[in-house]
Amino acid sequence: DVKVTQSSRYLVKRTGEKVFLECVQDMDHENMFWYRQDPGLGLRLIYFSYDVKMKEKGDIPEGYSVSREKKERFSLILESASTNQTSMYLCASSTSRGRISYEQYFGPGTRLTVT
Amino acid sequence: SQQGEEDPQALSIQEGENATMNCSYKTSINNLQWYRQNSGRGLVHLILIRSNEREKHSGRLRVTLDTSKKSSSLLITASRAADTASYFCATDAGRGSTLGRLYFGRGTQLTVWP
Numbered sequence: 243d244v245k246v247t248q249s250s251r252y253l254v255k256r257t258g259e260k261v262f263l264e265c266v267q268d269m270d271h272e273n274m275f276w277y278r279q280d281p282g283l284g285l286r287l288i289y290f291s292y293d294v295k296m297k298e299k300g301d302i303p304e305g306y307s308v309s310r311e312k313k314e315r316f317s318l319i320l321e322s323a324s325t326n327q328t329s330m331y332l333c334a335s336s337t338s339r340g341r342i343s344y345e346q347y348f349g350p351g352t353r354l355t356v357t
Numbered sequence: 358s359q360q361g362e363e364d365p366q367a368l369s370i371q372e373g374e375n376a377t378m379n380c381s382y383k384t385s386i387n388n389l390q391w392y393r394q395n396s397g398r399g400l401v402h403l404i405l406i407r408s409n410e411r412e413k414h415s416g417r418l419r420v421t422l423d424t425s426k427k428s429s430s431l432l433i434t435a436s437r438a439a440d441t442a443s444y445f446c447a448t449d450a451g452r453g454s455t456l457g458r459l460y461f462g463r464g465t466q467l468t469v470w471p
Contacts, residue, residue: 246399273457284445284463285400292457300458332399338457342387343449346459348399 245269246349248333253354261320263352265333272338274316275346276300276308278329285332291316292338323356330354361389361446361462369468376433378465380446381426387449389422390459391431394443403431403444408451436469443467 249264267274275290277300287300289308297308305327309317316335320327330353334346361382370376380389388407392400406413406422406429413420419432433440443466447459 275458277461282463285461287458290458330397334400336457343390343457343459345390345402345405346392346400346447346457348392348401350399351397353397 246333246335246347248331248349248352250352251350253352255320255323255354255356257324257356259320259323259356261323261354261356263318263320263331263333263354265316265318265335265349266314267316267335267347268314269335269337269347270313271335271347272313273336274310275334275336276306276316276318277332277334278302279332279351280329288318323354325356328354328356361448361460363444363446363462363465365465366463367466367468369470370436371470372436372438374436374469376436376440376467376469378431378444378446378467380429380431380462382429382446382448382460383427385451386424387451389420389429390447391418391420391429392445392447392461394445394464396442400445433467436467438469438471441467441469 246267276288277285291310307319333349336346364379390405391403394400417434443464445464447461
């Protein structure tokens, strides 16, 4: 079974702190994604990566950056956390063949609270 | 935006009844997927239907796709209390797709009462 793990289930940080959210997948997937989920807004894509050291902005990249130094690991960085970044963060991975989309496998989520 | 829209936003039924959720989208697609999310957890993939398919079954799930109307439906037959969850449809953007990216709707919250 594909497994996607996220470093924390719950996280509480203070405004202005630099926050790292880690995601690891064990299926050698090329694509990895970071979403945030807020009530009434569904899943919104922050960043995604289709290869090591490659990244693409999603719909809401402002205030975030990402890092993918190894194929299995995709990190989301909040450079200076703000209260409006309090949310559920979901990581996902998928295989890739050209532009065809495949099933995405999700981690359990990290509920981040910024106070 | 290609984001799908699920309808209804919330659905409440009794155990044993069927649940039908609908999804509409805006542009051409290669495939459409349905996911389930239990409260406070990650999403789990349920079923994928390709643009050249009209219907697909998986256990108690039946998905239909009408590309002329840009819509899909998910039917859960003989619902159980354990089916209580949020259900999301997700599409790619067809020829405009970017490297496996999916566009998710806002979800239908299904509650199944014992």
